[in-house]
Amino acid sequence: MSVAESAIDLERTLRERFDLEQFRPGQREVIENVVQGRDVLCVMPTGGGKSLCYQLPALLLPRMTLVVSPLIALMKDQVDVLIQRGVRATLLNSSLDPAEQRTRLQEIEAGQYDLVYVAPERFRSPRFVEAMAKIRPSLLAVDEAHCISEWGHDFRPDYAKIGLARRRIGAPPCIALTATATDLVRRDIADQLDLQDPAQFVTGFDRPNLGYAVVEARRDADKLVALAQTLEQNRGPSVIYASSRARCESVGQFLENQLNRSVAIYHAGLSREERHSAQDRFMSGEAEIVVATNAFGMGVNKANIRSVIHFNMPGTLEAYYQEAGRAGRDGNSARCVLLFALGDRFLQEMFIENEYPPADTVFQVFNFLRALESDPIELTHAEIKESAGIELNESAVGTAIKILEGAGALEKFLPRENMAIVRINAEADEPSLTRRLGSQAHVQRTVVLGLEGLVNRRFGETIYFHPDDFATTLGLDRPALNRALRTLAAELPIDYIPPFRGNAIRVIDRSRKARDLEIDFTALEKRKQREYDKLERMVRYAQTRQCRRSYILSYFGDASASRVHCGHCDNCGLGDGLATPHAGVPIDSTAGREVVLKVLSGVARAKGRFGKTVIAQMLTGSGSEKMDRWGLKHLSTYGILAEFRQPEVVQILDALASSGFVEYQEVDRFRPVANLAAQGWELLKGQVAHPLVLTLPDAIAAKLTNGGLERLAAPRPAASAQAAPHDEDGADAEASALAGDPLWGHLKSLRSEWAREAKQPSYCIFTNQTLDALVRERPSNPKELAGIKGLGPARIERHGASLLAAIAQHADRPVAPSPGAAPAALPKAAPALKTAPSPALERPLKSKTTPTEVEVRTDRSPSSSYIPTEEWTCRLIDRGFKLDEAAAIRGLDFSAILRHLTLAARQGRKVAPEAFLDPEVLKRWDEWRAEQGNVTSPSPYRDASEAMWNLYLACRAQG
Template sequence: MNERVIKQPIEALKEYFGFDGFLDGQEEVVGKIMTGSDGLVVMPTGGGKSLCYQLPALCLRGVSIIVSPLIALMKDQVDGLVAKGIPATMINSTLGLSEQRDRISRMRAGEYKLVYVAPERFKVESFISALLDIDVALFAVDEAHCLSQWGHDFRPDYMRLGKALERIGRPQCIALTATATPVVRQDMLKVLDLRSPFEIVSGFARPNLSLMITSVSKHQQKYKRIREIVKRWKTGIVYCATRKRVDEVAEMLHDWGISCIAYHGGMSDDMREKTQNVFIKKEADVAVATNAFGMGIDRSDVRFVIHFELPGSVEAYYQEAGRAGRDGEAAICELLFNYADTRTQEFFIEGVNPSYATICNVYQHLQNQADGDFEVHETLDQIKSGADVKNGMAVGSAIGALMRNGLVERFDVAGSRAKGTRLLKPEVLTSKIGIDRAALEEKERRDSSKLAAMVELCYARVCRQQWIMEYFGEADAAVCGSCDVCRSKFGKDASEGSSAQILTMRKALSGVARMSRKVGGKWQGRFGRGRIVQMLVGSKSQEVKKNRLDTLSTYGLLKQNGTAYLNELFHAMHDAGLVFTQKGEYPLVSITPRGELIMLGKSTCSLVWPKSGKNQSVATADDALVLEEVGFDPELYERLKEVRFEIAKTENIPAYAVFTDQALESFTRLRPKSMKSGRTIRGVGEAKADRYLAQFITVIQTYG
């Protein structure tokens, strides 16, 4: 037997956990860890990720260190292990120095098998030195997506772990998380510098979850839907973006007579722990909380997760949604989507990504206000005012950036709960602070990109699970059959199509690819949908000739299908996530990675296929109900946007609630000049036509 191994996993599984066998994926991970290799494990929430490192820790000689980001998460894990008779403890900021020393001493004596540690412990030299005298069998980094600044929950303290591993002799290291894109996984490997690691990425799919996205325009609709879900499913979590919203929703639930708790960062540590325990012990049916709640919460009967507002990323959304149905039984995860909620997430992005100028302003203010001991006794709000920063969150983030560069530190003010700021290198001028501007801008860009992906998911008319699986790099994911799209009329009408339809779709996608360019492995569009369709039907318009589109190999390739059919096909391909429209001054169409696979014949998809038939663009006295495309006109598009803006402002509604950008683009390209023809435009329903259409028709008529 290997000298490191003191017990076989299957024995320990039965002895300590009372299980006769593993869940899907667990046995492979445990087996790999037992070989002594470093590794990276991505396993979905509810898949039994914790056991994958707890079990080997019990089977290996020595102490296993578990790095965990939240005190509540540590306590929950340690309490559960101790209840099973497993010697485990935790070391974090809630303990006094004497208690920390005592637990470290007991680690040396071999009294513990698992020790949970907060990542900030590794900036304390005495703690790292203490570990040098301890036989560390396994170093497990839980919630390892926190290692990556491109992850959805980056924690700067995690960045020290790679160097800490070197200092303590490079014990076997395992990084584990529930959600990580390929980019984030690469960061995890790089920061920890894992040695010839194994990588196990379990399927992200949660077949027992019904992922629903419901569009709402008012808060009253959100409350109505929450009431319906709570009545039907009883126990669950309502996630809100802000503390204020948590209090509002919790108060509303109390008024309805529903047993619930409210949980957010504005509460003291003790109050958060007590509140969390109320929910864990099933003394309350519903938790209303900000996003930190639920990480590692071991309550298996959560039957629903509701997102009151839009999350900031697909990673955050799916991790939070995954806290439902951990017992494997059916559960519902519903996002109440209103595009206006993106403003809150944009505020957060701005707050956690201070500009270089903001960081400089904060640093200069600290230098100006420092006393003889180079200390500043001001609150973050006072610094915000003095440094003329608009977003209060950005002040804390700016100070964090200065701390990571070794320029300042925060300290406790004697006799007060407030914290002060101390300059560590007061001689360094603002112009020499050495902050990497490019890195700041890149992180802001990626955070904004994550939010854009979340919005794209909400608008997509393709299976929610399938879309998310492909976002995380899982190719050829199957449809779930239980999300709102799969259950809708769209889902019932969708099919993989005949061989002729598939060939037409692949030709259309080839046309998109020919009129796009690939930069850094990603497709970027250069033309709008109308111009692409013109090229595919072999239009002889001046715009086509001027851009030399008539020289492309795909020119006229789908002439027999006609403009009307292809426009509908493009709408269907957009809904299915095969093409996308880039945001910017003009709506440019390009191909998605999934669309590229289908174009190359490497994958299939279900589509709501347009009715076959050639373009029948015959003019009639009422301005033709089948309209001939005349090309995109940016000036007309801007005029129509101005009309929409004025209507939205007057009625105090989002602009998209009048007409979507897609509808305005169709107005611009097809130029309907009567109410009857205007009603044929995609996105113009009867109610909107009666209320708004006439104003847009007037602009089109007078434009010429």
């Protein structure tokens, strides 16, 4: 392929698969080297577009691209976005159960994916390494590559083994990517991964749109005052980093109780579901602020974060710059504020001491564990600390266990609900272990044969299984199986761990003495000293009087550090580093007062039952299921402020509260509700004649004064499509002249619902630029829809029919002109909608025959919003598609399909259980339910998940 042809392929792939018009600085050069098969080391600032540097080549290379990523949540987010774009991507990690992992690996071996994301721990599996060696990936991408270096700020032992794993799978070309790496770390990354003459790209650490400030505050009380001031003067989504779980909770309580802000809390002490919920609330805009430990943030793709505030000082400048860099990814100005107390240094020193415990503490932990009889050992770090009499923090116990595991003295097992672990420690070519058993050991022989079948020659690998199911398969009762397993584990090279809760530890050799362990404490001491050196550089940053940006760039060796004054930090003339507060704005127009009265009416009709977020959702016409559940859709104020965004209404409510018209009352812990104050009732009844003055950002004040119409912004210079500003959902925030068009609000509502369903920011569905184009052009068929910028094939396949349906319902409405354009002619009225809900539905699947068109009939009036998403799912099932096929066609999780069908059945839509249940299972469930008197309690059968059982009950409730 010629250079010109290659360039055309890159441009076409960028446009068609990623809906982007041009590359960001540095991306093209990196991608060209990757496609040519060269090793690459890429350092790009946070938000610079690192992911595209391996995602785009993956679509052009002959075999799959293997991506090593540190966080499961990060993998899922990236895979979800790629699938939305029509890219064949998947992940393989511990979030999948063993059966799913085996199936997924078989699919990978069959060549069904272009991109596969794994955690570095996956290379511990001989089965996985063997599969990758056969596949020989075209590219190995190592994300967050600084984790591979002991000189980096987030060293992880499993990352250090990637270089060896790379050689074992055929040494494919490799791209290592990171946002923060000094020159020393970059050299170490190249050495550890064995990169051959790598092309190195350092696109610069400078983020000109970020303003840095440090506020000295000795006590937490002082920090809370500074925090309130910073948030007030830097409105918009914010991330607050705190050093501990307890501080996260206390800061979050302060923000909710004292400032009435919508807050999500995120730290490692929460369950996985709670963390996912907190992240989803922040990403969707339901929570304006997230208060988190450093467990939050990696891979969080929210472009419009306006401030990142560190309540406590991080331990390294690398960590600080990476976390602060999550602000302002949309290219607009954002603030990075460090609340500094000298006492934070002592806190970080304590962390370092616990991370590098002395040899005596490590030996003390080992001797305590090897003296215990239980196997496995199921104790928390706190229990070990207390029982062993260790003086350091319990986190030091965790570090000691990690060190001992690295030395081969201990082994940790991670639990799975009601599952046991077995591992056969035999050679791959060794005959069956039954040859080592006596001729009379019939039960043990049966169990060994069963285990060998279960392991399927994956020797040395931990295999999870349900003991009850295994016993039934072998024809044994559970006690007999347990006795046999205990005997076999004592006599044969078989490890067996029964079901347990929490982390479990096994001492590999209890006869081994602590002093015989091979642990390089000298090397650990050197790493500890490096951590103290980095802490010192962090403290200097907090106390320096030089330009803060210059200090940071100099630390990373960036040549642009020669600029002495950035003009945006507190040391370059911006006083305390905080933005100028918003002055009170008089709302003296008739349209503006009408908006205020609508807001107050919404508060009045809520009758003190809801907080400001729900009231804002009701006033803007949210499609949230809360609106139906609580009857808010039936209020006269539902949707009367559809031209406003939900966070805008929240800010108006806050301004009214600050002016005494609305009051927030805490009726439940941390859950304030909104009520009208006496002054608010007077204003609503027309008894307040004096001018109305509210403290609001200029843009919202202007929009309110104009009755919901946004001011036309001055034309901006052309910018990269990726650098466009984003609104609270992550979509383009440029004021739209079309926002008053009913179709604009309709399409925006659709987009929000699809985003919630996909658990993605709204801009991942399509941007406001695309929204404006849809309203202006009003396409009436799939061909015209394909001409809209920002709607690629995958988006049209998933949402095209619903978009056309919505546009057809507004066919008789006038079209708002684009700024400066001549009035557009009205589009021709679309005929009665007769189109497929998705091009995917026009194609036959397997042996099924489907019509080329599906007539969409509905009893809804033309002014209704759209055909519900659950209806499309029902129509797929009606046409004979299976549940997994419907999920694949619609690009949704299997659980979403079950929810759709359950909701439809409860609303009276006929759903036949025969469509999703095997006849034998259905008969068995019906018989059991009849015997119990048609109960609605959970099924006693293992094959009945809660979601499937609820769907079954909803169908049977129809009669």
